[in-house]
Amino acid sequence: MNLTTFAFIITGVLLNAAAQLLLKAGTNALGGAIHLTAQNWFATAIKVISQLPILAGLTCYAISVVVWIIGLSRADVTLAYPMLSLGYIATAVGAYLFLGEVVSVQRMVAMAVIIVGVAMMART
Numbered sequence: 001m002n003l004t005t006f007a008f009i010i011t012g013v014l015l016n017a018a019a020q021l022l023l024k025a026g027t028n029a030l031g032g033a034i035h036l037t038a039q040n041w042f043a044t045a046i047k048v049i050s051q052l053p054i055l056a057g058l059t060c061y062a063i064s065v066v067v068w069i070i071g072l073s074r075a076d077v078t079l080a081y082p083m084l085s086l087g088y089i090a091t092a093v094g095a096y097l098f099l100g101e102v103v104s105v106q107r108m109v110a111m112a113v114i115i116v117g118v119a120m121m122a123r124t
Helices: 003-029 040-051 052-072 077-083 086-099 105-122
Strands: none
Touching: 003 052, 003 077, 003 086, 040 052, 052 077, 077 105, 086 105
């Protein structure tokens, strides 16, 4: 995989991770878990889509799909798809830094395993 292809793949992964973090920030701003009923679904939908972080997250998703398609056009899916695993790491680090979530030792070990696995896949 050349540098340009890698850049497309990683950009897609990072945009996807950013989307997750923005969506979570938007749901946090709503003040709790979302509970849909037949009576409140429309009002809840309006509240959800009026959150700027949620709109930004959806925008990141849309852009990530375009970037990902470009990356896939340049790389084997057997190499590109495992790179999505790096999104777990980016999301966990972002959740720790920006959302104040706790990343346990067990999660850190799991992230290390992911890094080793992706590195092994990339070297083939």
